[in-house]
Amino acid sequence: MKTQRFLMVLTVVNLAILVFTAATFGGVRHAAAQDVAPMLRGRGLEIVDEQGRVRASISVLPATTSEQGDRSRETVLLRLITERGRPGVKIGTSEETSGLSLTGPSGTRDTYVILEAKGHTSSLRLRNENGKQQDVTP
Numbered sequence: 001m002k003t004q005r006f007l008m009v010l011t012v013v014n015l016a017i018l019v020f021t022a023a024t025f026g027g028v029r030h031a032a033a034q035d036v037a038p039m040l041r042g043r044g045l046e047i048v049d050e051q052g053r054v055r056a057s058i059s060v061l062p063a064t065t066s067e068q069g070d071r072s073r074e075t076v077l078l079r080l081i082t083e084r085g086r087p088g089v090k091i092g093t094s095e096e097t098s099g100l101s102l103t104g105p106s107g108t109r110d111t112y113v114i115l116e117a118k119g120h121t122s123s124l125r126l127r128n129e130n131g132k133q134q135d136v137t138p
Contacts, residue, residue, distance in 0.1 A: 058077070099118075101114045111127065111129045
């Protein structure tokens with residue numbers, strides 16, 4: 001009889017702890033984040049695949065001057081990269097120029113499209129792997 005009474009008291013205590021925990025913490029919690037940060041800030045962002053390869057990136061490139069004296073402004077660049085590491089899509093902008101380039105698949109060198117707005121002019125360049133090219137300007 002003492003064992004039965006002990007097990008009954010233990011069961012009631014466990015039930016009381018369960019009710020208290022459920023009332024205090026709102027039941028079962030999910031592992032997902034409940035709050036959303038209002039802003040993500042950083043100097044760059046890389047998205048990697050399951051093998052750790054960078055597949056997309058956003059970066060801010062500093063202004064530079066080449067050995068020939070050509071200056072390039074600070075540029076923001078978005079790259080979308082194939083599984084073989086080729087940047088297939090690039091979107092960039094600076095104070096002087098904005099552009100979009102789309103390249104052919106891995107294994108090609110000269111298949112691309114470039115859409116650019118530089119200063120007061122815009123242009124579209126289309127090029128095929130066979131070397132044929134067409135430039136369009138208004």
